[in-house]
Amino acid sequence: MKHATKKPLRSVGTRPVRPDGIDKVTGRALFSADFNLPDALHGAVLRSPFAHARILSIDTTRALALAGVKAVVTASDMPAIPDDKVMINAQPPDFRDMSANILAREKVLYEGHAIAAVAAKDAETANRALQLIDIEYEVLPHVIDVQQAMEPGAPLLHENLITKGINPAPVQASNIASRHEQVHGDVELGFAQADIILTEEFTTQPVHQGYIEPHACLARVASDGQTEIWCSSQGQFMVRAYCARLLDMPLSQIRVMPLEIGGGFGGKTTVYLEPLAVLLSRKSGLPVKMQMSRADVFRATGPAPGSYISMKIGARKDGTLVAAQGILCYQAGAFAGSPVRLGCMTAFAPYDIANVKLIGYDIVVNRPKSAAYRAPGAPMASFAAESLIDMLAQRLDMDPIDLRIRNAAREGTRTAYGPSFKEIGYLETLEAARAHPHYAAPLGKNQGRGVASGFWFNIGGQSSAALTLNEDGTVMVATGNPDIGGSRASMALMAAEVLQIDVSQVRPQIVDTSSIAYSDLTGGSRVTFAVGMAVIQAASDMVVKLQERAATLWDVSVEHVRWQDGCAVTDVEGREERLSLAALAAQTAKTGGPIAAHVSLNAQGAGPGFGTHICDVEVDPDTGRVTVLRYTAVQDVGKAVHPSYVEGQLQGGAAQGIGWALNEAYMYDENGAQLNPGFLDYRVPVASDLPMIDTVLVEVPNPRHPFGVRGVGEVPIIPPLGAVANAVSRASGVRHVDLPMSPPAVLKAIQRAARRRR
Amino acid sequence: MQYQAPTRLDDVAALLASAGGHGRVMAGGTDLLARFAGGMPRPAVLVDIKRVAELMVIEQDSDGGFTVGAGVCGAAINENAILRQAWPGVTEAMDLIGSVQIQGRASLGGNLCNASPAADSVPALIAAGASCRILGSRGERTLAVADVIHSPGKTCLGTDEFIVSFYLPPRPARSADAYLRLIPRSEMDIAVAGAAVNLTLDDEGVVVSASVALGAVSPVPLLVPRAADVMLGTRLDNDVMVQLKSVVSASCRPINDKRGTIDYRNHVAGVLAVRAALIAGQRATAKERA
Numbered sequence A: 001m002k003h004a005t006k007k008p009l010r011s012v013g014t015r016p017v018r019p020d021g022i023d024k025v026t027g028r029a030l031f032s033a034d035f036n037l038p039d040a041l042h043g044a045v046l047r048s049p050f051a052h053a054r055i056l057s058i059d060t061t062r063a064l065a066l067a068g069v070k071a072v073v074t075a076s077d078m079p080a081i082p083d084d085k086v087m088i089n090a091q092p093p094d095f096r097d098m099s100a101n102i103l104a105r106e107k108v109l110y111e112g113h114a115i116a117a118v119a120a121k122d123a124e125t126a127n128r129a130l131q132l133i134d135i136e137y138e139v140l141p142h143v144i145d146v147q148q149a150m151e152p153g154a155p156l157l158h159e160n161l162i163t164k165g166i167n168p169a170p171v172q173a174s175n176i177a178s179r180h181e182q183v184h185g186d187v188e189l190g191f192a193q194a195d196i197i198l199t200e201e202f203t204t205q206p207v208h209q210g211y212i213e214p215h216a217c218l219a220r221v222a223s224d225g226q227t228e229i230w231c232s233s234q235g236q237f238m239v240r241a242y243c244a245r246l247l248d249m250p251l252s253q254i255r256v257m258p259l260e261i262g263g264g265f266g267g268k269t270t271v272y273l274e275p276l277a278v279l280l281s282r283k284s285g286l287p288v289k290m291q292m293s294r295a296d297v298f299r300a301t302g303p304a305p306g307s308y309i310s311m312k313i314g315a316r317k318d319g320t321l322v323a324a325q326g327i328l329c330y331q332a333g334a335f336a337g338s339p340v341r342l343g344c345m346t347a348f349a350p351y352d353i354a355n356v357k358l359i360g361y362d363i364v365v366n367r368p369k370s371a372a373y374r375a376p377g378a379p380m381a382s383f384a385a386e387s388l389i390d391m392l393a394q395r396l397d398m399d400p401i402d403l404r405i406r407n408a409a410r411e412g413t414r415t416a417y418g419p420s421f422k423e424i425g426y427l428e429t430l431e432a433a434r435a436h437p438h439y440a441a442p443l444g445k446n447q448g449r450g451v452a453s454g455f456w457f458n459i460g461g462q463s464s465a466a467l468t469l470n471e472d473g474t475v476m477v478a479t480g481n482p483d484i485g486g487s488r489a490s491m492a493l494m495a496a497e498v499l500q501i502d503v504s505q506v507r508p509q510i511v512d513t514s515s516i517a518y519s520d521l522t523g524g525s526r527v528t529f530a531v532g533m534a535v536i537q538a539a540s541d542m543v544v545k546l547q548e549r550a551a552t553l554w555d556v557s558v559e560h561v562r563w564q565d566g567c568a569v570t571d572v573e574g575r576e577e578r579l580s581l582a583a584l585a586a587q588t589a590k591t592g593g594p595i596a597a598h599v600s601l602n603a604q605g606a607g608p609g610f611g612t613h614i615c616d617v618e619v620d621p622d623t624g625r626v627t628v629l630r631y632t633a634v635q636d637v638g639k640a641v642h643p644s645y646v647e648g649q650l651q652g653g654a655a656q657g658i659g660w661a662l663n664e665a666y667m668y669d670e671n672g673a674q675l676n677p678g679f680l681d682y683r684v685p686v687a688s689d690l691p692m693i694d695t696v697l698v699e700v701p702n703p704r705h706p707f708g709v710r711g712v713g714e715v716p717i718i719p720p721l722g723a724v725a726n727a728v729s730r731a732s733g734v735r736h737v738d739l740p741m742s743p744p745a746v747l748k749a750i751q752r753a754a755r756r757r758r
Numbered sequence B: 001m002q003y004q005a006p007t008r009l010d011d012v013a014a015l016l017a018s019a020g021g022h023g024r025v026m027a028g029g030t031d032l033l034a035r036f037a038g039g040m041p042r043p044a045v046l047v048d049i050k051r052v053a054e055l056m057v058i059e060q061d062s063d064g065g066f067t068v069g070a071g072v073c074g075a076a077i078n079e080n081a082i083l084r085q086a087w088p089g090v091t092e093a094m095d096l097i098g099s100v101q102i103q104g105r106a107s108l109g110g111n112l113c114n115a116s117p118a119a120d121s122v123p124a125l126i127a128a129g130a131s132c133r134i135l136g137s138r139g140e141r142t143l144a145v146a147d148v149i150h151s152p153g154k155t156c157l158g159t160d161e162f163i164v165s166f167y168l169p170p171r172p173a174r175s176a177d178a179y180l181r182l183i184p185r186s187e188m189d190i191a192v193a194g195a196a197v198n199l200t201l202d203d204e205g206v207v208v209s210a211s212v213a214l215g216a217v218s219p220v221p222l223l224v225p226r227a228a229d230v231m232l233g234t235r236l237d238n239d240v241m242v243q244l245k246s247v248v249s250a251s252c253r254p255i256n257d258k259r260g261t262i263d264y265r266n267h268v269a270g271v272l273a274v275r276a277a278l279i280a281g282q283r284a285t286a287k288e289r290a
């Protein structure tokens, strides 16, 4: 195994208790709903009972007249977004859509779509006021199924939506927001070389990110317009930027205080309540607190898109993949913008295939606007691709890991989406999976083993970190990124590593938007890598400053000062002299004042991540119920800064992917209203549904990070869909192509196959 | 809402009577509090029955019958080894309810009086031939558990009445029961279908008495005498089980809803009944050996 750093590491790779651990275990940590201010009003949202309707009129007179009601807002209070403000640097999100999602304009596009918001002295009054808002609707036909939404006669969500990415542009509006094409090589030529061609259609359902903490916020607007927002999110700078854009305010007027986040998984990379709370506070002159119920969360936030995928692969008799082709249709929800492009890019990324052609369609339907969810767009595409590869292994009677090894992408492999891979560890994950005792363990009756792999890009991005040396020699590390997966611990470990001090001497802090320079949000598996780079750089800068200060005190030239074990060291007449961090901190008045280092950078060189998962299941042939017996997640993590939290990422991703594969699904009635907006019938796995998920951390260092770090948070949700489906298919003797594989669905597939056999 | 926690049986009846239809009994509150949170109107008087001694005891009579207080929680029921030994089906059904936290609160009385078609302990109680002692302001009566639920969410109890205790009759040798349910998850879910079977075998291993009750496949938990008849006089051989399965499936009257389709429920009820019968049979035989 290669090593990025030759020096043995003292902190990175250890497992101290996380700095935020005690607070979170004892309940002291403040999550978004825990923050209160005196006199705060209660904000509540009126939501559409219809999946699709035109709003003919809204009358808030009666609501405003109710005693205790202090403010009411509707879409007319949201500034119109001019053409030049629709996007930032031509990148999504689309703020006009976001504005219309936060408060419906003209039409409601899904059941649960917000129409108005009220601030009142208490919850009861606010809820009564909602009932006093008079709305006239013209109910329209709705469509929630992605394939039906693409049909010519389907009800149109946006009457002016012309499909992007088709040349010449269609003249008729449709629900197809865009078409994306990705071509690599020549698929026709590729399939002509194939001995075996396998074609299959797959469907997956939308799934919610399922974070435990519902959205909540508190906003306070002063009479001079200065605005403060307390909320949990995946980025306080994101909340600031989005509110400013949506409400047409200068950034300097908004300060966002990050509270602890109780899970986001991508779902908190946008805003829902914050602009409403600001508007209500501005109107009422009082702080306004807003909170979603779990039902609100299900009806109006998330999910990851559902999909319909038709895919085909071609291979030679020896298992060499020669071509892959497919059509991917993702349901964006009520507004355009599903990650179908990322689905196309990731589907076959683990493989070296000369000819790939994938076409993606982004489709709007009458469901909540989809939001990012770990590795956006990848799991469903990977499910289709990895199922086909498993089918190929079965057809060739070849070991599924051997088949993947034969085709695995390596250093230098040109990806189907363009660039060539640099140092990657995919092969290493396959080899580790093959060598794992799990892979050789015997299976019983009705049991099956599935394997699948997954790829995610990982990103860097704009990041800031500020280190300050306290007067006693301890160190503060401030960053501007919410800690979702243990990043405080990782930041502290990396700072401690560079400073060569014990991690207990470092206190990490997540600070508000006025206390540090901008950082991109927490997402894309970027924080440990990119914000970590800023921390490492700042710590290195601090070491340089400390050496200079020591040189001043010793009156030697700085070249004669080295940094060792948390001390400045120099040789005086063959004798070693030392100045500890504490000693240097105590003498800053003599050496030039307080010592701090602030680094802002745009981190480049994120290392792609690959994972390979093994899943054993047992299928009850009489009921269709699936039990996951054993699960092992293997992943190239570059370098695990805090291995426990890296393992936690793998286990969490696997758990979420298993839920996606087995039981998670939205249910709708004939009017397009959700039937299961709660955790009782929206079935994320509970602890007893899962075996202990075993993890194997493969460390192929990313040479473009000082410690070899790669992002790890997204890869682990990609392989489970395929791994579980392949296991269920092998256990039941029937190929399962539709998710979720709930008991009735599995039973039906088994019974259908039995009838066919007869 | 007024909260009352009387310690005497008569006070419970009196409080309910004086509330004039606006009172409600609370045992564990695991159904009730969830309903309040979901917007159900609150009663004028909430009568917590957990301080009344008669509602909180498990006693075995000299003839082997059991009296189980209506407010005893699931955890206490399953910690009672003698009760568990005599009624493994009833106790395992109660044990399936909720999680550890819920088990510390949830009661048989609440599970029955919540009157859900999918309540887990109810089919087991019905198959066991359990009855309940009901007290009201005008006196006491005894009713078979099978006759308590009137329709989904409704019992036949008067507004001043409540259940004091359940009675499980004495068992002949070689008797055992079993309860199984299907849920997509492994816990914290509501039965898609449930089946309870209670059997007594003779010393040749032949079924001499049987009862079968189903949950979640009809508006109220269902006693299926026809299914029991199939097993009488048999040794639960394969062909008998095939017949049991089809009789059970044909007896179901489920609905299509978000938790299951009619076809799936019919099918699974049959599968579960067969499995429960085989488990009950094995348990009865094992008791003979013990």
Ligand SMILES: Cc1cc2nc3c(=O)[nH]c(=O)nc-3n(C[C@H](O)[C@H](O)[C@H](O)COP(=O)(O)OP(=O)(O)OC[C@H]3O[C@@H](n4cnc5c(N)ncnc54)[C@H](O)[C@@H]3O)c2cc1C
Binding pocket: B024, B025, B026, B027, B028, B029, B030, B031, B032, B033, B034, B049, B070, B071, B096, B097, B098, B099, B102, B105, B106, B107, B108, B109, B110, B111, B112, B113, B114, B118, B119, B120, B121, B157, B161, B162, B163, B164, B188, B189, B190, B191
């Ligand atoms: C997380 C969770 C999981 C659950 N899982 C299951 C499950 O797996 N299976 C299942 O069947 N149920 C389940 N339930 C429902 C519930 O826990 C059970 O129905 C439980 O047995 C109710 O008992 P309780 O004592 O809490 O009833 P309570 O909530 O106190 O009462 C329920 C109803 O019965 C009435 N009542 C209570 N006691 C009496 C009495 N002695 N006389 C007359 N009326 C009375 C009350 O007035 C109320 O209407 C679950 C609930 C939760 C919250």
